Amino acid sequence: MTECPICKAPSTHVVSGPEPKNVNCLRCGAFKITAEADGILRNDPFPPAQAAAAASRIRENPGCLITRDEVAEFRHSQPLPLSAKAIRILRYLAHKSQPGRGVLLNLVDLDQAFRVGKDEHAVYYDLNLHQVNPNYARNAELIGVSGAENFRELMFLLDEHLKKEKGLLADPEGKINQPEYQLTPAGWEFIEQPQERSRLSNIGFVAMWFDDSTRSLFASAIEPAVASAGFVAKE
Numbered sequence: 001m002t003e004c005p006i007c008k009a010p011s012t013h014v015v016s017g018p019e020p021k022n023v024n025c026l027r028c029g030a031f032k033i034t035a036e037a038d039g040i041l042r043n044d045p046f047p048p049a050q051a052a053a054a055a056s057r058i059r060e061n062p063g064c065l066i067t068r069d070e071v072a073e074f075r076h077s078q079p080l081p082l083s084a085k086a087i088r089i090l091r092y093l094a095h096k097s098q099p100g101r102g103v104l105l106n107l108v109d110l111d112q113a114f115r116v117g118k119d120e121h122a123v124y125y126d127l128n129l130h131q132v133n134p135n136y137a138r139n140a141e142l143i144g145v146s147g148a149e150n151f152r153e154l155m156f157l158l159d160e161h162l163k164k165e166k167g168l169l170a171d172p173e174g175k176i177n178q179p180e181y182q183l184t185p186a187g188w189e190f191i192e193q194p195q196e197r198s199r200l201s202n203i204g205f206v207a208m209w210f211d212d213s214t215r216s217l218f219a220s221a222i223e224p225a226v227a228s229a230g231f232v233a234k235e
Contacts, residue, residue: 004023005033005037005066006051006058007025008051009026009140010025011024011026020032020035029141030063032063032064034065037071048149050077053077053147054074056080056144056147077223078223082157085157088145089146089157090183090187090190092142093182097182158181169184170183
């Protein structure tokens with residue numbers, strides 16, 4: 001186990017060798033990173049809000065290449081609004097479940113798990129099976145997909161916002177430490193209605209001329225404006 005250069009969560013493997021380096025992070029997913037970008041982040045890591053935005057972007061673009069340009073863009077990224085994070089959670093749970101059946105989450109405090117030492121990783125690594133704890137991996141993936149900054153924000157989105165306030169999620173069994181989140185009928189209706197499906201698309205297509213002279217404009221003005229509306233800007 002090693003630390004992800006983007007979010008500092010445990011990475012299941014980092015393949016060394018010729019550039020770029022391959023990383024498979026429990027939170028960000030699979031991506032590639034150049035040695036230059038890796039060195040920049042070792043010296044100046046992302047703060048939590050930027051790491052959350054970067055993890056969500058990488059989850060939207062699995063296998064993407066992170067260079068110094070992407071690092072600079074992530075530093076200008078704005079946190080996703082609450083509605084965009086909630087929609088990402090609904091999409092994830094809808095993809096992983098079926099009507100009447102939910103997704104089981106083992107509510108390990110990942111903020112604490114991320115801080116454990118390299119030789120004390122029993123929380124997120126099953127020492128008997130010699131593999132990442134699947135419940136931990138699912139929680140970390142959902143934090144990355146949603147753009148939540150931490151475990152506490154994820155739980156607020158799940159319990160307070162989507163379950164109690166919006167009524168789009170339910171936990172029929174009511175298990176405190178192992179809730180099984182299901183989309184309610186209203187949640188499935190929200191997902192399946194054509195007009196809502198268009199709202200669930202979080203891609204904001206940007207048609208413009210891209211080269212080094214326009215990249216700073218995109219990173220400092222256009223991308224933050226698109227993100228504030230709940231979308232991910234695509235060049």
